[in-house]
Amino acid sequence: xxxxxxxxxxxxxxxxxxxxxxxxxxxxxxxxxxxxxxxxxxxxxxxxxxxxxxxxxxxxxxxxxxxxxxxxxxxxxxxxxxxxxxxxxxxxxxxxxxxxxxxxxxxxxxxxxxxxxxxxxxxxxxxxxxxxxxxxxxxxxxxxxxxxxxxxxxxxxxxxxxxxxxxxxxxxxxxxxxxxxxxxxxxxxxxxxxxxxxxxxxxxxxxxxxxxxxxxxxxxxxxxxxxxxxxxxxxxxxxxxxxxxxxxxxxxxxxxxxxxxxxxxxxxxxxxxxxxxxxxxxxxxxxxxxxxxxxxxxxxxxx
Numbered sequence: 001x002x003x004x005x006x007x008x009x010x011x012x013x014x015x016x017x018x019x020x021x022x023x024x025x026x027x028x029x030x031x032x033x034x035x036x037x038x039x040x041x042x043x044x045x046x047x048x049x050x051x052x053x054x055x056x057x058x059x060x061x062x063x064x065x066x067x068x069x070x071x072x073x074x075x076x077x078x079x080x081x082x083x084x085x086x087x088x089x090x091x092x093x094x095x096x097x098x099x100x101x102x103x104x105x106x107x108x109x110x111x112x113x114x115x116x117x118x119x120x121x122x123x124x125x126x127x128x129x130x131x132x133x134x135x136x137x138x139x140x141x142x143x144x145x146x147x148x149x150x151x152x153x154x155x156x157x158x159x160x161x162x163x164x165x166x167x168x169x170x171x172x173x174x175x176x177x178x179x180x181x182x183x184x185x186x187x188x189x190x191x192x193x194x195x196x197x198x199x200x201x202x203x204x205x206x207x208x209x210x211x212x213x214x215x216x217x218x219x220x221x222x223x224x225x226x227x228x229x230x231x232x233x234x235x236x237x238x239x240x241x242x243x244x245x246x247x248x249x250x251x252x253x254x255x256x257x258x259x260x261x262x263x264x265x266x267x268x269x270x271x272x273x274x275x276x277x278x279x280x281x282x283x284x285x286x287x288x289x290x291x292x293x294x295x296x297x298x299x300x301x302x303x
Contacts, residue, residue: 011267013239013274015152018159019282023068026289030069041296042071043127043289044093044102048086048112049079052255053245054105057285061103064285070292073099079109086112090120100296101127101145103288106177124301127291130177139184143300145291150182152283153218153239158192162216162237162272165194170211172227172260173220174201178241182218207231224258229265238266238273241280 030040043065047058058074065072075089086104093102102125108114118126123133129147137144157164169186173179179199186195195216200207202221211217211231219227220241232238242260259276267273274280294300 011270011272013156013160013272013279015156015274015279016282018156019286021159022155022283022286022290023064026286026293027068029293034069039296040069040071041100041292042073042098043292044073044075044096044099046075046077046086046089046093046102046104048077048081048105048108051107053243054107058105061285061288064289068289070289071098081109081112083112083116086117087120090117094120094122094125099125101125101292103128124295124298124303127288127295129181129291135176135181138181141188145295145300146185146287147177147181148287148291149178149241149280149284150185152287153182153241153280154185154192155287156239156274156280156283157216157237160272164192164216167195167215168198168213169195169216169218170198170200170214171218171220172200172207172211173218173222173241174199175220175222178220179218182220186216186218219260221260223260225260225262227261227266229262229269232266232269234269235271236269238270239280240274240276243276243281 033040045058045061047054062072062074090104093099104117106114108117118130119132121131123131126134126145129145134144138146164186171179171183183197183199186193187197198210200210204210208231212233214233214236216237217227217232218239218241222242224242224244224246238261240259240261244258245255246258247254248256257277263275
């Protein structure tokens with residue numbers, strides 16, 4: 001490992017540009033479908049309530065669909081929608097042959113069981129990759145619609161030329177959305193993975209000591225600026241999954257986005273690091289689009 005580096009563009013991992021590269025590839029695939037008279041992919045999204053982060057994220061998804069030539073549908077509901085009503089909307093999208101894949105934006109209001117909603121989505125239309133069928137197939141090493149953020153992290157490492165084979169990756173956070181699936185993907189016996197993985201969480205003892213042994217740190221704990229300089233060994237690769245809105249009177253929006261990593265402290269130590277925003281977030285949307293293309297073509301579940 002190397003000694004501490006100054007923060008320069010050379011050690012920033014540009015997720016935004018990498019995501020744009022993927023979108024160019026997807027747009028070319030869509031153009032080829034159109035040229036042969038085939039149906040273009042159609043992505044739908046359900047948005048419940050008016051959570052600021054969810055509003056921004058879904059808007060970016062709609063724009064990304066336009067960018068690559070997809071059809072898109074946004075279904076908006078107030079946060080007083082009942083669980084039964086929401087499940088009925090999910091059933092409608094399941095049965096709609098025009099829709100190739102759809103997502104239900106999380107978080108949902110507390111009176112709705114998110115797991116029940118996720119399980120109601122047909123696996124072949126589950127382009128977020130959250131359904132137990134897709135997660136189970138991923139664990140078993142079978143073709144699956146992979147969780148968008150975890151697969152985006154692996155794709156980002158791969159396209160940046162960051163070697164993973166034989167490396168020690170420490171993942172902080174064990175959610176079913178990011179932490180657990182990315183730990184599984186990084187440990188797979190694949191050219192793009194092959195890490196030895198330690199999965200840490202809020203109850204992990206000696207967390208800082210464990211993190212300092214990592215060649216790759218993936219911070220996905222949902223606590224702004226949780227990872228500090230004393231937790232990172234010089235030369236480590238740091239992937240920051242966090243996106244927490246914190247009040248900031250200096251911003252026009254009234255808030256700033258903070259990652260799970262204290263960027264000012266950690267960036268000078270890292271050999272490569274993702275910024276927030278502009279790191280993992282754009283990759284999540286790119287992989288969602290890629291899952292939609294796979295779903296439309298019936299690559300995982302033959303149509």
